[in-house]
Amino acid sequence: MSDGVKSRADTRAAIVDAAASLLRESGPGAVTTRGVADRAGVQAPTIYRLFGDKDGLLEAVAEHVMAEFVSDKAAGVAAAAAADVDPLDxxxxxxxxxxxxxxxxxxxxxxxxxxxxxxxxxxxRMGRQILQTRVHRLAAAGRLRVPEAHAVDLIQAAGVGTIQTLLATPRERRDPSLGDAMMDAVLARILTDATAEAPDGPVATAVALRALSPQLGALSEGERRLLVEWLDRITQTPPGTSAGG
Structure with missing residues (x-):
């Protein structure tokens, strides 16, 4: 890496760090070109050259903070799988x-x-992939009674809604139990009442088998695709109806 490229990368990192600090301390309104330039020790034109405008800088800062959080989550899910932590926990x-x-x-x-x-x-996108991995572990354990993609959508929607609701509520009036209560509501919708040894009904069995289908080495690729198609049909059929209509 040349000195010029390294200097540009270091300058960009310093600006993002400075803007992230201002964002945490005082919100988006504090992320002014002058304020960020002063804290990062650069000239204002440098910010425009690297980020275009304030919106470009804010996007870079949001991505930076989120990437750090997601990186920690990725390490957490890998550690949980390696340690065989209960997927629900x-x-x-x-x-x-x-x-x-x-x-x-x-x-x-x-x-x-x-x-x-x-x-x-x-x-x-990486955050969603990590959630998909966690949900996949539940499916492989025979504990999902809805398709994996549907479970991921429900969890993600509930999480965004919970945070938005709490942020819109004055801090002193926030219900600290709301997050857990929402999680319980989602889990009641997506989980079986069974353990991994005894999946709850044909849909849960189909979800679990679909999660494990890549490991079915006795089947050819074409056979696995056909099996997945059948399993998807089972998981997407409303209760009380037949897959044939």
Whole structure:
């Protein structure tokens, strides 16, 4: 790496760190070009050259803070899988950390809860992938009674809604039990009442088998695709109806 490229990267990192500090301390209004330049020890034109405008800088800061949080979550899910931590306990712990992060970083949360920003955010995509991994562990254990993608959507929607509700409530009036109560409501919708040894009904069995299908080495690739198609049909059929109509 040349000195010029390194200097540019270091300058960009210093600006992002300075802006992140101002964002945490005082919100988006404090992230002015002059304020960030003073704290980072650079000239204002440098910010425009690297980020275009204030919105570009805010997006870079939000991505930076979110990426750090997601990196910690990725390490957590890997450690939980390696230590064979109960997948439900792991999901609950991750949920609480997500709520805490949103409340501790309201400006970042609001920036990244904008659908247009989320669609272009590598950190947000990685965060969803980590949630998918946690939900997949539940499915493989035979504890899901809905398709994995549906469970991920429900958990994500509930998390965003919970954080938004708490942030819109004056701090002294916030219900500290709301997060856990919402998680319980979602779990009641997506989980079986059974253990991993005894999945609850055909849908839970189909969800579990689909999660494990990549490991079915006795099947050819075509056979696995056909099996997944059948299992998806089972999991997406409303209770009390037949897959044939």
């Amino acid at each position: 792991d999901l609950r712990a991750s949920w609480r950390k997500q709520i805490e992060f949103g409340l501790a970083n309201p400006a970042v949360f609001r920036l990244l809860s904008d659908p247009e920003r989320v669609s272009g955010s590598p950190a947000a």
